[in-house]
Amino acid sequence: MRRSSFESMSCSVAQTLEVVGDWWTPLLIRDLLMGVTRFEVFQERLGISRNILTERLNRLVETGVVERVPYQQHPERFDYRLTDKGAELWRVIDALRAWGDRWAAPDGAPLELVHTTCGHATESVPTCRECGEPLRRGEMKMVPGPGRTPATPLPRTATPAD
């Protein structure tokens, strides 16, 4: 499923999938966001083999998404915690959850988001950083940015013909 040419694909969606783009990794990040830190607890919650879990956690450590924090010396044992880089993936997990709540949860949301500052059960509403209005799908477009390369996949409106 993985292929090396993803790395040369000048696209931030593809680059993020390099880090979180398999089945288990987003669920690991979900659990890390929910406060899970121990190998055995990930394993139990996900029903995942030790080999796969070790490989995925090592990869998240290598990419700077997760850090190991020792909590015992003999034998050495670690908690796994999200770095700041990793914690910012909350928006990806939130977007996955919100879509699933709407389209794949016929009995209602398994979990609800509470905004502790205002105290309400809520949902996140994506708004424009510049004007503050909610973003709607038909009111957005992608344009080439400063990091564009010939490999950047452009929107069809920017590529004149098939």
Add this chain to the structure above:
Amino acid sequence: MRRSSFESMSCSVAQTLEVVGDWWTPLLIRDLLMGVTRFEVFQERLGISRNILTERLNRLVETGVVERVPYQQHPERFDYRLTDKGAELWRVIDALRAWGDRWAAPDGAPLELVHTTCGHATESVPTCRECGEPLRRGEMKMVPGPGRTPATPLPRTATPAD
């Protein structure tokens, strides 16, 4: 990578991954959001085999994310277009892109988001539906929702002990 027990995992993140949880599917949805509709164009942009592309598109049609719209009769040919259900995945792709722009685009964003209503290059800011304030990671928590089952993976604060 796929396992049937995902379906029994009462978690909207896992349920969404059932639909979009492999390497190619999020990139296909990215391209659909960017206006690509033709099989050959997906194939060229992604460098994907016809077999894999056919399988992924068929799965997206089965799950109601994509619809086939005939544009030619002899031989029959289709455009692939996002349904409303599929188009709402823009938030997942937007969150993947934003994270990649910040953490995996050392030369700058390959593409920038423009809010056509206000005309500015922008970013989406997740805000609270109830109070309108920007959501920050330390100011949110997940609580059991109406669709909770014994299989729902709960936050650690809601599970008393290891």
